Every structure is written in C-alpha cells, then in structure tokens.
Amino acid sequence: MKPQLEIEVVDLVVGWVKKNMQTNGNGHVELTENTDLMESGLLDSIGFVELIVFMESQMACNIDLTDVDPGEFTTVQGLCRIALRNDQAGKTYASSH
Amino acid sequence: MQAAINPIVETYSRLAKTYDDDLNQHSCWGLAAERAVASLVMKDDYQLVLDVGCGTGRALSRLSCRPHIEFVGIDPAKNMRIQATERTRRNPNIKILDGCFENIPLESCSVDYMYSIFAFHWTTDLEQSVKEIARVLKSGAEMDLFFIGRNNGWELIQRTSPIFLRYMGPALLLDSARMRKQLKKEEAFQLFATTLPPERLSVKESYDTYYDTLEGHWGWWVRIEGQFIGIPADKRQECNREVRGAMLSLAGEKGIPYTIHQLHVMLRRV
Helix, strand or coil, X not given: CCCCCHHHHHHXXXXXXXXXXXXXXXXXCCCCCCCECCCCCCCCHHHXXXXXXXXXXXXXXXXXXXXXXXXXXXXXXHHHHHHHHHHHHHHHHHHCC | CCCCCCHHHHHHHXXXXXXXXXXXXXXXXXXXXHHHHHXXXXXXXXXXXXXXXXXXXXXXXXXXXXXXXXXXXXXXXXXXXXXXXXXXXXXXXXXXXXXXXXXXXXXXXXXXXXXXXXCHHHCCCHHHHXXXXXXXXXXXXXXXXXXXXXXXXXXXXXXXXXXXXXXXXXXXXXXXXXXCCCECHHHHHHHHHCCCCHHHEEEEEEEEEEEECHHHHHCCHHHCHHHHCCCCHHHHHHHHHHHHHHHHCCCECCEEEEEEEEEEEEECCC
16 A cells, blocks of 8 residues: 555665665664665665655655755655655645646 | 757767876776776687777777678767777778667677677666667677676765765756666676577676776776766866765775676677
8 A cells, every 4th residue: 555654654765775775885874764875875876766766666656856955865754755745746736637 | 859968978979089098098997898808709700790889999909800800889979989980990890880789780680799898887778778789699699798787886986975966966866877777687687688598698797896096096087977967067176076085085005996896798609
C-alpha cells in the first residue's frame, strides 16, 4: 500500500538506505532520519538518483527537485518531506483539472 | 528536428585540442587507458575492427600496423574526429566516422572485433547501445569493452559531492549523475546478455588505486568537465577552488588517491 504518513515514508527510506548505502571507506555511521546522507558518504549522487526512483515508485508520484534546498535534500526526513509535498501538489493539481 | 545537445560530447569536442596533453595522458586515466590498449589482441583473421569512442585516435594509430585489417574509429565529438583523422592520415586502412554506441554507422553483421576504452559509461541509452552492438557484430565476432563501474572514484566523490550540491543544487546534480551509466559487474553481464550469447560473455572487474599530485589529478579533469556545465560561469572558479581543496584533503604519504573501478566486458569465440 502507498505510504501516506511521514513516518511511513521515513521507514521505507531508512530501509532502502540501509540496504543500498556505500560501504567504501565509511566507518560506522549511525543512520537516523537527520543523518546527512551525502556528507557522511552513505550515498553518492548516483545513490540519490536510485533512491529518488525508488521513492517515486513507492509513492506513485514524481519528485520535482527544482528549487529544493540542498540542506533539506540530503537527510531522510528532508527527502520524505519533499516527496510528500510533491505528492500533495500532484493531488491538488489532479483534483482541479 | 535538431538532435538534443549532449553536454558530454560538446565538452569533449571543445577540449579535443588539449586532450592529448601530457598531464592528461600521464594521469591515472591515461595510464589505465594505456594498459587497456596494451591488452588488446589483433587476430590475423579479423577483417574489420571497430573502435567506439575513438577520441583522438591514439589506440587506432597504435593497433593499425596490420595493413590487411580495415579499422574504423567512431566518435560523436566533431573535434575529436578531426584530431583522430589528422593523427591517422598516413594509415589508409583507418577510417574515422561520426557515430556512437547508440548509432553505429556500419552495416549489420560486418564487424569482426570491437573494442572501446572508457567510453561506454557515457552512453545515453544502455538498451539501444547493446542492441546496436549486437547488430553490427558478425556471429563469432569478439569484443573488449572497458568502462567504469559503480564505485569508480569513490574517495573523491565522497569529498566533492557536497561541494557540487551547493553549486548545482539537487536537480542539476542528479542530472549530472544520470549522464554516467555506472553499472555493477552483475548488471553489466545481465545487460550485455540480453543481446549477446551469454556463454561467450564474461565481465572482469578490477579496482586500482592511483596516487598522484593535485596537478596530476587536475590534468584529467577535462575528461569529466561536461558533467558540470550546469554550474554558473561566475561560480565555476570558486567551485574549482573548493574541489581542489577537497582533493588536497585526501593527500597521504603516497599522494592523493583515486580508485578506478573498471569493468571489462569480453566476448570471445567458444
């Protein structure tokens, strides 16, 4: 079922990152919803591309990153909020057309 | 309809005249390319050999000493082709043509041996490329493709990605990442096995860490500049300064490390 709540999306994303994170050169990095995934080296830019594809498929929405704040983009919580805003905007657009 | 401009091709074309500069050729990428070319074997029964992404024609001019073999080099970057044509003008058995993995300007079932050195990861369409490769190869043809794998340059990427994110923003940074098709070994095998006989295919993976000075590594930066054209011109110098600082922060006793994750896809006769 499509995740609707922020906590559900966070769980999904944390699970994906744990499975797909880069292990090269990383010591133990504790993954929380506020961990900077890029600064910590857990995901590179291709990893982010793959994560966005995963989130779009799970949430059945397009995630538009234009004008997104880089600081928000690199944490699990930030990414989930961006995705949920996009999902909401998509619903609003669909109901008004 | 006009074809969309490919920033990678445009950048290679713009930088073609300086591509063979010593700093680039003696860099880790130059050395890795030399090793790959040195491993290629031209067999007497080959009639047509194809170099995809031939660049300035260095590999072609080195391999084409067998006059009975016809060599074709293709490259989508116009000025690279000009350099390659100039370099190989004394070799009547070499032709340089406009082309790329997605669109190879040769007849079906015409190529005995295809090779490519660090070009396949720039393809814009993986599926179309492997279809096109299969189309032009004769049955029983052989192939050696060298390209970068998923974990290429991880040390540098970890340090520089936050910098590029600040200068490019998330959308442009991910567009830039999508320009590189960096596969894992298993993904590469599965991709090529969709159009080529799996029993004749194999993929070899290697990780080689090269140590160099800051200027040594900066010498190959021309190879990847096309990915960063989204950075505003007035910010580029500042961004480069930060990237150079990030490179320096990696320096150890041996120098600044850069790990090339190489995939080598081979097609051999049974």
